[in-house]
Amino acid sequence: SARTARPKWDGVGRLADGHRVKLLANLGSAADATAAAAAGAEGVGLFRTEFCYLTAASEPTEAEQRAAYAAVLAPFAGKPVVVRTLDAGSDKPLEFLPMGEEPNPALGVRGLRVAFDRPELLDRQLAAIAAAGADTGVELSVMAPMVATAAEAEWFASRARAAGIARVGVMIEVPAAALCADAILAVVDFVSLGTNDLTQYVFAADRQLGAVAALNAPDQPALLRLVGMVAEAGAAAGKPVGVCGEAAADPALAPVLVGLGVTSLSMNAVALAGVGSALREVDLATCRAGARPDRPLPVRVAERSAG
Ligand code: PEP
Numbered sequence: 666s667a668r669t670a671r672p673k674w675d676g677v678g679r680l681a682d683g684h685r686v687k688l689l690a691n692l693g694s695a696a697d698a699t700a701a702a703a704a705g706a707e708g709v710g711l712f713r714t715e716f717c718y719l720t721a722a723s724e725p726t727e728a729e730q731r732a733a734y735a736a737v738l739a740p741f742a743g744k745p746v747v748v749r750t751l752d753a754g755s756d757k758p759l760e761f762l763p764m765g766e767e768p769n770p771a772l773g774v775r776g777l778r779v780a781f782d783r784p785e786l787l788d789r790q791l792a793a794i795a796a797a798g799a800d801t802g803v804e805l806s807v808m809a810p811m812v813a814t815a816a817e818a819e820w821f822a823s824r825a826r827a828a829g830i831a832r833v834g835v836m837i838e839v840p841a842a843a844l845c846a847d848a849i850l851a852v853v854d855f856v857s858l859g860t861n862d863l864t865q866y867v868f869a870a871d872r873q874l875g876a877v878a879a880l881n882a883p884d885q886p887a888l889l890r891l892v893g894m895v896a897e898a899g900a901a902a903g904k905p906v907g908v909c910g911e912a913a914a915d916p917a918l919a920p921v922l923v924g925l926g927v928t929s930l931s932m933n934a935v936a937l938a939g940v941g942s943a944l945r946e947v948d949l950a951t952c953r954a955g956a957r958p959d960r961p962l963p964v965r966v967a968e969r970s971a972g
């Protein structure tokens with residue numbers, strides 16, 4: 666008999682049984698945003714705002730930031746967009762923010778930690794993000810990178826709400842945050858798993874070091890158990906749990922993440938069609954079977970259906 670053709674990506678993320686999984690885009694520039702909109706992204710799950718700062722000799726003004734963010738957000742009017750506040754420091758130093766030498770930069774002052782000593786830097790960015798959201802008519806959310814504790818999440822959420830931003834989340838990319846996701850979800854509206862950093866920190870394996878690349882595998886049980894814990898905490902709180910690390914872009918792993926309870930997947934635009942069509946081939950029961958925690962390795966759903 667004729668083989669059934671792989672279902673095509675049509676801009677709505679869902680499984681074979683209709684279960685919805687939002688498929689969103691990761692962006693770093695206006696060119697990325699145009700490509701993501703053309704590729705049928707349902708919204709933006711991660712807008713990395715670093716681009717606005719990394720090459721600047723001085724801090725971009727609030728007006729400059731507002732214009733730069735609005736140019737990126739414009740194609741997503743009326744759609745959900747998650748803007749991440751500055752994730753710099755340590756290995757991504759800012760020219761205008763000299764920081765001390767650190768023996769372990771990945772464990773140093775990076776992400777939200779940069780803002781603890783300089784809250785006015787964060788407040789200016791939040792004001793610019795709020796204004797750009799209003800300028801473009803996106804359904805705006807904001808989230809912070811490198812959050813380790815519920816107290817940090819609460820500190821960020823109160824500043825974001827003071828800036829007039831209604832939906833506030835944090836990334837879960839530090840193991841401590843994953844382990845206490847229930848406490849974090851009590852003080853924010855959503856979380857998004859950054860599996861690139863979470864994997865690095867769980868396996869104590871530098872994500873940029875080829876010699877330990879084999880350990881940097883998001884399909885390992887240690888990582889998937891944490892993803893499952895965070896998704897369960899989200900379900901208990903009635904709040905969304907996304908994945909915006911590279912794991913979300915893997916068509917074999919995406920159904921496993923959905924089986925663990927993840928509610929949205931955010932990826933580079935080029936990955937949307939492959940993940941979107943892979944999800945159409947499986948139902949939720951199959952995804953859940955592929956994510957069973959009692960197995961030494963997850964059954965990769967796409968590999969099994971291909972076998
Ligand atoms: C991550 O850590 O998974 C993530 C999405 O953030 P970044 O890759 O920008 O560190």
Ligand code: MG
Nearest residue numbers: 838859861862
């Ligand atoms: Mg990260």
